Amino acid sequence: MKNDLTIGLAGLGLIGGSIALALKRRGGRYRIVAWDREGETLDRAVSDGVVDIAASSELVEFKSCDMVFLCVPVFAMRDVLERLIPNLKPDCVITDVGSTKVDVSRIMAEAGVSGQYIGGHPLAGSEKSGYSAAKTNLFENAYYVITTDKNTPEHKKQLLIHVIQDLKAIPLEMTPSEHDRVTAAISHVPHVVASLLVNMVKKLDGPDGHMKTIAAGGFKDITRIASSSPELWAGICLSNRDMILKTLSAMEGQLSDFSNVLKEGNEEELIQFFKTARAFRNSFADMQKSIIQRDFDIVVDVEDRPGIIATIATALARKGINIKNIGIVHSRENEEGALEIRFEDAEAMNAGLKTLIALGYHAKARG
Secondary structure, three states, X not given: OOOOEEEEEEOOOHHHHHHHHHHHOOHHHEEEEEEOOOHHHHHHHHHOOOOOEEOOOOOHHHHHOOEEEEOOOHHHHHHHHHHHHHHOOOOOEEEEOOOOOHHHXXXXXXXXXXXXXXXXXXXXXXXXXXXXXXXXXXXXXXXXXXXXXXXXXXXXXXXXXXXXXXXXXXXXXXXXXXXXXXXXXXXXXXXXXXHHHHHHHHHHOOOOOHHHHHOOOHHHHHHHHHHOXXXXXXXHHHHOHHHXXXXXXXXXXXXXXXXXXXXXXXXXXXXXXXXHHHHHHHXXXXXXXXXXOOOOEEEEEOOOOOOHHHHHHHHXXXXXXXXXXXXXXXXXXXXXXXXXXXXXXXXXXXXXXXXXXXXXXXXXXXX
């Protein structure tokens, strides 16, 4: 494995900027070439020492790159790729950070670079956007999906895994179609449902606005993601349209089944319905995919260093604040914190929040 790599970043927003920051933390092992449509962003990144070479609009500076990350929306990828290809070495690894993979794989095939391409999707993000929101530790302990097929060269895959591990992320491999099937169910459709619920309340609410006034707790938790970028999610839905439609069809079937049970007044089946959901939801913590979200949770933005969980737990204990659970959030596309803490009640949560903020941590309540 090469010790010194030249990495190209096409797009220097939250994800691209965070990749540059994280790799620069590794010392002199990486040279960063970057392009961004905003010249001021590129100038700032160079001034910050995050980018070594600022690429021109012709992208000729990418000729030295061993790997290039396309950090632009899927709808903009084809145009950027067409400009990049004449400037890439034949053995340069091309990857991306998009939320859908089949569509991007098709774009790569049509451009004739399938042999160089390995899909990527870091499950990390923030409610903020742009280079100014980039963080060195954005990917620490977060899952980073890579999508491959039988034709993916093993040495290229291992090189990408090596870089992902230097971001301190956790590589997770699957096929493009499996990625899109999974994200349709656990990410894309939930965004659709959250927006449907909000629009339903808007439609059903009376002129006095009582529904909006008392909306809290569970409703706020499950609709929080409806505050995401409308343009971004319209693009994601169109890019993963087939899988989202299949998932919505499955949901329609379950809604119909539930409606029939409710019409029949079958209490036993209703109890079983909620029991099944509760048991599976509670199993997420056991599988270490995430930790259970409750009304009294906070997320804390911390770097991964030895003893950090013990440090925070001790700080809370000294204040007499009891916690129910604490753990790393591995899948956090819409979270700013890498650590989640669950409290017994609102009083303990607010006291914990106040304590950690006073100690200089960036912490906030979920929901």
